[in-house]
Amino acid sequence: MNRALITRIVGSLALGLIVLSVLMSFMGYEIPTALVWADLFSALGFFAYYTYSQRMGAYVLKRLVEAGVTLFVIATLTFALLRVIPGGPFDEEKALPPEVKASIEAKYNLDKPLYLQYGIYMVNLLKGDLGESYKYLGRPVSQMIVETLPASFQLGVFALLICYIIGIPSGLIAASRHNTWVDNVTMVGAISGVALPSFVVAAVLILLFSFHWQILPAALWDGPTYYLLPMIALGTRPAAVIARLTRASVLEVIHSDYIRTAKAKGLSQKNILFKHVLKNSLIPVLTFSGPLISGLLTGSFIIEFMFAIPGMGKHLIQSVTNRDYPLILGMTLLYSAILVLANLIVDLLYSYFDPRINLSK
Amino acid sequence: MVLNNLMEGLVAYDLTSENLDLVPALALSWESNENASEWTFKLRKDVKWSDGVAFTAQHAADGLFRLIDPKTAAKYAYFVYGIKNAKPFSTGELKDVSQVGINVIDDYTIKITLEKPMSFFPQLLTHVPTFPVRLDVIEKYGDTWTEAKNIVTLGPYKLKVWDHDKAIVLEQNKTYFGSPAKTPFILGYIINETTTARNMFDLGRLDAQMDLPANELGILRERKEFDEQPILGIFYFGFNTKKPPMDNLNVRKAISMAIDKNEIVKMLGGGQIPLNGWVPKGMMGYDENMGLKLNVEQANALLDQAGYKDRSKFPRITLSFNTNDNHKRLAENVQAQLKKNLGIQVDLKNEEWKVYLDSLRTDPPHIFRLGWLADIPDPDNFMNFLLSDSDNNHTNWGNQRFDKLVIEAASVTDQEKRLEMYEEAQRILVEKDIPVMPIYTMVENMMVHQRVKNFPTNAISQLKFKNLEITN
Numbered sequence: 003m004n005r006a007l008i009t010r011i012v013g014s015l016a017l018g019l020i021v022l023s024v025l026m027s028f029m030g031y032e033i034p035t036a037l038v039w040a041d042l043f044s045a046l047g048f049f050a051y052y053t054y055s056q057r058m059g060a061y062v063l064k065r066l067v068e069a070g071v072t073l074f075v076i077a078t079l080t081f082a083l084l085r086v087i088p089g090g091p092f093d094e095e096k097a098l099p100p101e102v103k104a105s106i107e108a109k110y111n112l113d114k115p116l117y118l119q120y121g122i123y124m125v126n127l128l129k130g131d132l133g134e135s136y137k138y139l140g141r142p143v144s145q146m147i148v149e150t151l152p153a154s155f156q157l158g159v160f161a162l163l164i165c166y167i168i169g170i171p172s173g174l175i176a177a178s179r180h181n182t183w184v185d186n187v188t189m190v191g192a193i194s195g196v197a198l199p200s201f202v203v204a205a206v207l208i209l210l211f212s213f214h215w216q217i218l219p220a221a222l223w224d225g226p227t228y229y230l231l232p233m234i235a236l237g238t239r240p241a242a243v244i245a246r247l248t249r250a251s252v253l254e255v256i257h258s259d260y261i262r263t264a265k266a267k268g269l270s271q272k273n274i275l276f277k278h279v280l281k282n283s284l285i286p287v288l289t290f291s292g293p294l295i296s297g298l299l300t301g302s303f304i305i306e307f308m309f310a311i312p313g314m315g316k317h318l319i320q321s322v323t324n325r326d327y328p329l330i331l332g333m334t335l336l337y338s339a340i341l342v343l344a345n346l347i348v349d350l351l352y353s354y355f356d357p358r359i360n361l362s363k
Numbered sequence: 364m365v366l367n368n369l370m371e372g373l374v375a376y377d378l379t380s381e382n383l384d385l386v387p388a389l390a391l392s393w394e395s396n397e398n399a400s401e402w403t404f405k406l407r408k409d410v411k412w413s414d415g416v417a418f419t420a421q422h423a424a425d426g427l428f429r430l431i432d433p434k435t436a437a438k439y440a441y442f443v444y445g446i447k448n449a450k451p452f453s454t455g456e457l458k459d460v461s462q463v464g465i466n467v468i469d470d471y472t473i474k475i476t477l478e479k480p481m482s483f484f485p486q487l488l489t490h491v492p493t494f495p496v497r498l499d500v501i502e503k504y505g506d507t508w509t510e511a512k513n514i515v516t517l518g519p520y521k522l523k524v525w526d527h528d529k530a531i532v533l534e535q536n537k538t539y540f541g542s543p544a545k546t547p548f549i550l551g552y553i554i555n556e557t558t559t560a561r562n563m564f565d566l567g568r569l570d571a572q573m574d575l576p577a578n579e580l581g582i583l584r585e586r587k588e589f590d591e592q593p594i595l596g597i598f599y600f601g602f603n604t605k606k607p608p609m610d611n612l613n614v615r616k617a618i619s620m621a622i623d624k625n626e627i628v629k630m631l632g633g634g635q636i637p638l639n640g641w642v643p644k645g646m647m648g649y650d651e652n653m654g655l656k657l658n659v660e661q662a663n664a665l666l667d668q669a670g671y672k673d674r675s676k677f678p679r680i681t682l683s684f685n686t687n688d689n690h691k692r693l694a695e696n697v698q699a700q701l702k703k704n705l706g707i708q709v710d711l712k713n714e715e716w717k718v719y720l721d722s723l724r725t726d727p728p729h730i731f732r733l734g735w736l737a738d739i740p741d742p743d744n745f746m747n748f749l750l751s752d753s754d755n756n757h758t759n760w761g762n763q764r765f766d767k768l769v770i771e772a773a774s775v776t777d778q779e780k781r782l783e784m785y786e787e788a789q790r791i792l793v794e795k796d797i798p799v800m801p802i803y804t805m806v807e808n809m810m811v812h813q814r815v816k817n818f819p820t821n822a823i824s825q826l827k828f829k830n831l832e833i834t835n
Contacts, residue, residue: 101441102438102453221559307555
């Protein structure tokens with residue numbers, strides 16, 4: 003069978019499953035564990051097959067090794083930086099008596115020489131043990147991530163949907179009606195969107211939808227009606243950026259030679275726009291998506307705070323204030339891992355969207 | 364907060380009394396020997412844990428032993444260092460448990476022997492870390508013994524749900540030994556943003572909110588749901604008495620007398636009560652006539668005397684605070700007042716909380732802000748952290764007479780005598796040596812819906828929901 007066709011089938015399957023999960027999650031249903039695994043395996047399967055069929059195995063392997071090294075360096079740097087900044091986890095307003103502090107530090111191995119602490123940490127890390135929070139007694143960092151990541155992840159995915167569903171079509175429409183009032187209105191909207199910080203959008207949304215019209219809740223995270231305001235607040239700005247990127251990129255592609263050829267062949271405007279222009283215009287959007295995805299998925303702490311969403315944004319910020327070493331390290335590593343992975347996926351998708359980019363060499 | 368509803372101590376505060384008198388809780392009665400160095404508690408016999416096990420003196424002893432066990436490494440271990448041999452046991456120097464002054468006499472009697480007399484010892488047992496525990500439950504579940512499905516309690520409420528980072532649900536405990544809680548369920552949300560909580564309160568999703576947005580106090584104060592409660596806590600500035608020119612007593616006095624505290628609390632708008640003495644309003648030993656009063660003329664004269672008649676010769680000094688909007692507003696106010704009233708220039712410096720604490724420990728600035736909240740409603744709590752060898756005294760100041768008074772007062776059983784000693788000690792702090800400049804007694808602001816009756820407000824901030832009622 004045709005390799006491109008298999009790729010397309012597997013990709014569609016993965017995409018379908020993920021869309022199904024997102025929809026279920028948005029409707030307030032709990033996603034069955036089996037579906038989560040199916041999402042994971044189909045997506046992995048897609049990338050594995052794609053990698054294999056494009057002979058990019060060596061490239062992906064290289065990137066994965068690099069990712070491992072990156073994470074190792076980040077873990078080491080974070081560990082070192084935490085020991086350099088003033089103030090320790092057990093410095094409090096009411097200073098603890100030295101003997102009490104000593105026994106607490108002994109409990110967490112903080113009394114050992116630095117190289118030993120580092121060694122213990124790294125060995126545990128390799129075993130997948132992120133340690134226990136200093137602040138939230140008895141709660142392993144991994145458990146805290148498992149508890150708070152889903153809410154952040156949900157918020158991020160929903161906000162991403164807003165970005166793509168609104169951003170890409172707006173950009174496309176604006177470009178195809180270049181220099182008309184449609185273009186102008188869309189771009190004024192987009193520039194306003196870029197200029198507005200999410201917390202301002204959130205405040206306005208709460209004022210209108212929760213207080214004035216009283217149709218949506220102002221806070222908490224208990225179902226579809228609760229999701230709407232935070233996802234719009236978080237998604238508006240990147241959606242505006244994507245609209246502008248798409249527009250610029252579409253305009254550039256429209257004037258390229260192969261589009262002129264397509265026009266000369268007599269293809270319809272619609273056909274040209276969706277089949278030839280759009281796919282190639284998405285490259286800048288894709289580039290922007292790497293950091294965007296990792297940023298949105300790990301949570302926007304401002305939006306999480308404003309809507310009292312039980313995500314990991316709080317821990318990302320407060321762990322630093324508390325000098326909660328294991329939690330800071332856990333959060334940093336998770337964030338880095340998602341960023342590295344998102345960038346790898348984006349790079350793989352480059353070559354899918356634009357065959358001129360060949361990663362196998 | 365939650366634990367105060369799930370558990371009980373041997374004794375408790377009568378939260379309705381003005382002086383927070385002690386009343387029986389798990390203990391029916393208690394008595395000490397003549398010099399208050401040995402305390403015997405007779406316990407109730409009708410108390411059952413939520414799993415049906417009868418409460419005994421061993422559980423009370425276990426709670427204290429676990430607190431000082433080096434394996435627990437509890438922050439509050441020092442809280443009971445007054446108990447005989449508790450300190451060496453907690454540091455691991457002493458291994459023999461039997462030498463620690465905690466003795467179970469029989470199932471319902473526990474005797475505690477102290478290192479030295481301490482007249483306020485029973486008050487310590489109102490504090491959550493000293494509460495009885497069930498070691499069998501802790502051993503069985505390890506670190507997860509506090510989860511809703513594992514925890515075993517004996518207070519007016521049970522822990523129904525603890526959804527970490529999200530919400531807590533308390534359910535009335537039907538087997539509670541006292542009069543049952545009046546509201547069957549209490550739901551608490553964990554909300555980090557005060558504005559968000561206020562939104563939810565306004566939309567009817569919350570019946571009460573404890574922490575209000577500081578910049579909205581002026582408006583919220585006008586509403587009928589607004590309530591405030593002075594608490595046993597103070598906000599103060601410390602002087603680094605070794606750093607010139609703060610080593611000059613007249614300079615410290617001049618600064619203390621040039622600041623209008625009324626203006627500060629008016630600006631903050633939280634109902635704080637200006638404080639010139641050292642212990643907060645509402646605590647034994649509080650005297651509104653104590654301390655230095657605002658007197659700009661005399662303040663200027665003192666600064667002249669200190670050798671700074673020419674104000675341009677006065678070195679620039681730094682006032683530090685930890686990063687926080689309210690602290691910033693307050694610091695700017697003090698800066699402006701000192702400029703206006705004394706003609707001196709103060710530089711402001713803010714640091715992130717832990718960095719700030721580190722600075723205070725290593726190199727305290729000329730003037731620094733700090734607060735102190737009472738663990739127990741006793742003046743000792745506010746005095747002993749300024750002893751010359753205290754880790755919480757960042758002023759580099761020490762006074763032998765002050766140390767002697769404070770250390771001795773803790774053992775004195777005659778309350779009149781104690782009061783006199785604390786008065787003298789306070790005068791050393793705020794009238795004679797001035798290592799510190801008190802600003803105000805703290806006040807807790809809250810919004811409580813009209814339909815909520817008996818919302819538990821009290822000076823020691825113990826949120827006990829037992830008597831809370833919802834009316835329609």
